[in-house]
Amino acid sequence: xxxxxxxxxxxxxxxxxxxxxxxxxxxxxxxxxxxxxxxxxxxxxxxxxxxxxxxxxxxxxxxxxxxxxxxxxxxxxxxxxxxxxxxxxxxxxxxxxxxxxxxxxxxxxxxxxxxxxxxxxxxxxxxxxxxxxxxxxxxxxxxxxxxxxxxxxxxxxxxxxxxxxxxxxxxxxxxxxxxxxxxxxxxxxxxxxxxxxxxxxxxxxxxxxxxxxxxxxxxxxxxxxxxxxxxxxxxxxxxxxxxxxxxxxxxxxxxxxxxxxxxxxxxxxxxxxxxxxxxxxxxxxxxxxxxxxxxxxxxxxxxxxxxxxxxxxxxxxxxxxxxxxxxxxxxxxxxxxxxxxxxxxxxxxxxxx
Amino acid sequence: xxxxxxxxxxxxxxxxxxxxxxxxxxxxxxxxxxxxxxxxxxxxxxxxxxxxxxxxxxxxxxxxxxxxxxxxxxxxxxxxxxxxxxxxxxxxxxxxxxxxxxxxxxxxxxxxxxxxxxxxxxxxxxxxxxxxxxxxxxxxxxxxxxxxxxxxxxxxxxxxxxxxxxxxxxxxxxxxxxxxxxxxxxxxxxxxxxxxxxxxxxxxxxxxxxxxxxxxxxxxxxxxxxxxxxxxxxxxxxxxxxxxxxxxxxxx
Numbered sequence: 313x314x315x316x317x318x319x320x321x322x323x324x325x326x327x328x329x330x331x332x333x334x335x336x337x338x339x340x341x342x343x344x345x346x347x348x349x350x351x352x353x354x355x356x357x358x359x360x361x362x363x364x365x366x367x368x369x370x371x372x373x374x375x376x377x378x379x380x381x382x383x384x385x386x387x388x389x390x391x392x393x394x395x396x397x398x399x400x401x402x403x404x405x406x407x408x409x410x411x412x413x414x415x416x417x418x419x420x421x422x423x424x425x426x427x428x429x430x431x432x433x434x435x436x437x438x439x440x441x442x443x444x445x446x447x448x449x450x451x452x453x454x455x456x457x458x459x460x461x462x463x464x465x466x467x468x469x470x471x472x473x474x475x476x477x478x479x480x481x482x483x484x485x486x487x488x489x490x491x492x493x494x495x496x497x498x499x500x501x502x503x504x505x506x507x508x509x510x511x512x513x514x515x516x517x518x519x520x521x522x523x524x525x526x527x528x529x530x531x532x533x534x535x536x537x538x539x540x541x542x543x544x545x546x547x548x549x550x551x552x553x554x555x556x557x558x559x560x561x562x563x564x565x566x567x568x569x570x571x572x573x574x575x576x577x578x579x580x581x582x583x584x585x586x587x588x589x590x591x592x593x594x595x596x597x598x599x600x601x602x603x604x605x606x607x608x609x610x611x612x613x614x615x616x617x618x619x620x621x622x623x624x625x626x627x628x629x630x631x632x633x634x635x636x637x638x639x640x641x642x643x644x645x646x647x648x649x650x651x652x653x654x655x656x657x658x659x660x661x662x663x664x665x
Numbered sequence: 666x667x668x669x670x671x672x673x674x675x676x677x678x679x680x681x682x683x684x685x686x687x688x689x690x691x692x693x694x695x696x697x698x699x700x701x702x703x704x705x706x707x708x709x710x711x712x713x714x715x716x717x718x719x720x721x722x723x724x725x726x727x728x729x730x731x732x733x734x735x736x737x738x739x740x741x742x743x744x745x746x747x748x749x750x751x752x753x754x755x756x757x758x759x760x761x762x763x764x765x766x767x768x769x770x771x772x773x774x775x776x777x778x779x780x781x782x783x784x785x786x787x788x789x790x791x792x793x794x795x796x797x798x799x800x801x802x803x804x805x806x807x808x809x810x811x812x813x814x815x816x817x818x819x820x821x822x823x824x825x826x827x828x829x830x831x832x833x834x835x836x837x838x839x840x841x842x843x844x845x846x847x848x849x850x851x852x853x854x855x856x857x858x859x860x861x862x863x864x865x866x867x868x869x870x871x872x873x874x875x876x877x878x879x880x881x882x883x884x885x886x887x888x889x890x891x892x893x894x895x896x897x898x899x900x901x902x903x904x905x906x907x908x909x910x911x912x913x914x915x916x917x
Binding site for chain 2: 482483486487489490491492493494495497498544545546547583584585586611613614615
């Protein structure tokens with residue numbers, strides 16, 4: 313639940329304390345009677361408690377990390393001056409009202425002596441409130457980050473499990489086994505080759521479960537071994553076209569991020585085309601950003617699929633959970649071209665063997 | 666070809682993967698009573714081959730380009746025996762639990778293939794469930810058609826349901842009116858109605874189902890009866906019960 317800027321019971325007791333203190337100062341140096349001091353300080357504090365809430369919005373509008381010191385000081389000092397000015401005005405009006413009652417006669421004449429005091433306290437209180445809001449914002453931000461991290465790890469684990477299930481997806485596996493079954497009598501060496509390719513792909517997927525990220529290079533070789541299996545199934549209908557920047561190869565990516573997209577491109581694209589087509593893979597790394605695109609032809613009039621693109625949703629969620637605003641995921645259909653584009657921060661790690 | 670050839674069961678294989686067709690071809694080779702007359706790599710070819718060659722037996726894959734196995738099934742005459750050959754499709758399994766000739770799950774053994782074939786041969790002489798009924802059973806529950814495949818001779822038309830203006834019952838057929846053209850399909854209007862999304866299509870008369878987006882207005886027509894005027898100007902009769910339904914929809 314998002315906290316409101318008004319605050320809690322703890323805050324109320326703080327304001328009671330401030331009202332007491334203000335009354336003490338008004339009675340002492342201000343020369344008011346105790347009754348007068350409290351009659352002025354309590355309503356003033358109630359009003360100021362609300363005025364200070366405005367600090368919440370200026371704090372949110374000027375985040376500490378992103379705004380310079382000068383901007384921070386200027387913004388909040390101006391706001392504090394204005395807030396305190398409004399407070400003095402309130403005090404003046406309050407004094408005027410109170411002096412029309414018998415016990416407070418003449419208060420409007422004695423109160424202005426304390427204006428500098430009230431003004432000073434006003435600025436101080438406002439700035440304290442600003443500081444308190446900043447503390448709260450940072451606590452919230454760290455909580456949010458923690459939450460996001462937790463969500464990311466849950467999603468990642470989820471994706472791993474799904475990867476094991478989905479990558480060794482029944483359609484893919486059974487169809488591949490069927491191809492092997494066909495080849496055993498017509499082309500035994502090819503059948504053996506396909507067994508090995510399939511085993512190679514399965515072994516790679518299993519190994520990836522424990523890793524949080526892998527170099528793009530490794531993901532690409534996983535994709536190549538997946539496509540090698542599919543290539544035997546689809547024959548000339550399936551082609552592959554790669555355009556990968558060398559400097560993108562060692563960028564860390566979540567494992568099995570691209571494989572589901574390539575699997576989609578085969579199952580929903582190439583498999584529905586009588587004459588087949590190419591799957592185009594692009595990866596660029598520039599200015600700390602990794603851009604990846606997977607493009608394939610598809611048949612806009614293909615039979616409706618009984619299984620929707622769970623893979624796409626999954627990839628989008630994983631990117632969001634892991635990189636938040638820093639990553640983007642785009643799907644574009646133009647004519648008979650289907651293009652999925654990913655952008656994510658290019659993080660690099662020491663390569664583990 | 667000798668005279669016995671005419672006694673052979675004519676079969677076609679429909680699968681988009683060459684290797685998958687190869688297994689079937691190989692297993693069929695040990696059954697001289699079956700004559701393989703065609704191999705098709707997609708749904709259009711399958712419908713064409715079935716219309717031209719009138720096979721007694723069809724081996725049918727589910728996921729294919731152009732038309733999937735269920736759509737092919739819908740367009741076939743009811744006299745062919747169909748054996749589904751699929752990697753994994755729970756809908757096909759469900760359909761065949763109810764109406765099955767048989768289904769083969771890839772990969773399958775020669776023994777399993779022979780059993781399916783024996784079963785199909787037994788059923789060939791007898792009565793087969795109409796293909797459209799099989800197709801309807803295979804559709805997942807609460808999922809409505811996005812498009813309606815229609816066969817005209819050996820040609821196949823696909824009508825996206827959004828383009829369908831209305832359907833009219835004509836004996837054992839329905840006439841599907843879309844973009845000013847009429848396509849005849851062998852199906853009852855009730856079975857068509859049940860496969861269309863009720864929030865988009867309404868039965869307004871014993872013989873008519875209308876696309877609600879096309880209804881411009883409803884006018885009285887004689888005593889107690891009404892006509893629905895479509896945006897194209899076509900007028901369709903509305904029955905009393907249909908009028909009540911239509912009013913309930915229009916007043917919403």
